[in-house]
Amino acid sequence: MNGRIPDRRCVGCGLVRPRTEMVRIIVDGDRGAVLDVKMRLGGRGAYLCRNRRCLDKALDRGLLARALRHPLFSAPEAGGPARERFLAQVRGELDGQACL
Numbered sequence: 001m002n003g004r005i006p007d008r009r010c011v012g013c014g015l016v017r018p019r020t021e022m023v024r025i026i027v028d029g030d031r032g033a034v035l036d037v038k039m040r041l042g043g044r045g046a047y048l049c050r051n052r053r054c055l056d057k058a059l060d061r062g063l064l065a066r067a068l069r070h071p072l073f074s075a076p077e078a079g080g081p082a083r084e085r086f087l088a089q090v091r092g093e094l095d096g097q098a099c100l
C-alpha cells in the first residue's frame with residue numbers, strides 16, 4: 001500500500017478519484033443515511049465527488065440507495081426530517097469545499 005490513497009468511484013458520475021477528494025456516506029441502521037465526515041465509520045459506504053451535481057444526481061436516480069444496498073431512510077422517516085437533516089449536512093460539507 002505504501003500509504004497510497006485509495007481510489008473510489010463516485011456513485012453520481014462514475015468518476016474514479018482519490019478517496020480524499022470525496023465524501024463518504026453510510027447507512028446507520030436507525031438513523032438512516034449519515035455523512036461519514038472523518039471516513040472512519042464502519043459498514044458499507046458510498047462515495048460522492050465533492051460537488052452538488054453528483055449529490056443531486058445520485059439522489060434523483062436512487063444511486064446512493066443502490067450503492068448502499070439499503071434505503072437511505074426507512075419509513076416513516078423517508079422524505080421527512082431525517083432526510084432534510086442529512087441533505088443539509090451533506091450540502092454544507094460540499095459547499096465548504098472548492099468544487100471542480
Ligand SMILES: [Zn+2]
Nearest residue numbers: 010013049054
Ligand atoms: Zn461525481
